[in-house]
Amino acid sequence: MNSGFKTYLKISVKGFLLSSIFPFVLYFFVEVKSFVYISIIFNILGFVPGYYRYQDQLLFQKKLKAKGLTPDDLNNIAFVKSWDEIRKRGIIKYSLIDGGIFCGFALCGLFSLAALLVIKNMFTYIAADLSNMFNFIGYTYLAGATTGIIIYRILWAHNEIKFIRLTDPLH
Incomplete structure (x- = not known):
């Protein structure tokens, strides 16, 4: 062997x-x-x-x-390229679209499952009336979108620091 x-x-x-x-x-x-x-x-x-x-x-x-490279070097190069494209879109679009819409939708599903598992009789409350179901969906999406926007705003600051560290020769 x-x-x-x-x-x-x-x-x-x-x-x-x-x-x-x-x-x-x-x-x-x-x-x-x-x-x-x-x-x-x-x-x-x-x-x-x-x-x-x-x-x-x-x-x-x-x-x-x-070639004198490591896998970390390739990851850093890929990060710099992708973050440069994201930076061109701006912080507002990044936070609202990527964080609020896309991540918010995923978090909405997680919050819905968590609420159904944690809160007693939540499913019967939702099933009792159609308006309760729409309220539940709206509130969980609002919570998910808000959380996603906050997370992506924090990620923006973190990724900016990493981008500057990788591209600025004085850092």
Whole structure:
């Protein structure tokens, strides 16, 4: 066995054990063995393609090293390019569109699920009247959009600092 295969085997066994935790925990609650068997089969089926991806990654890192680069350097270059495009749109569009609309929609779903799970009799309240359902959707979307705008405003400041650090030679 070559050392690359041994390393991949160590990594994949750790990954297999970590990915098996959820099916086994679920088995103790619902006692359905088929779910555990299916997850084990998918993990085993992913072993061979995973090895080839691992080999490709090692080859890629070797090529980067020959050029004097690291994967972090590539991530920084990609960040600078993408953030430069985002900066051109401006903070308002970034916060409102990306944060308020797109992230707000995802957060709306999370807030809805959380409210349904946490607040007792919420589902019966929503189902009682159509206006209650529309109010619930409106309030959760408003909460999600507001949270998304705040998060993306904070991200803007963080990404600006990172952008300046990566592009300004004096920092």
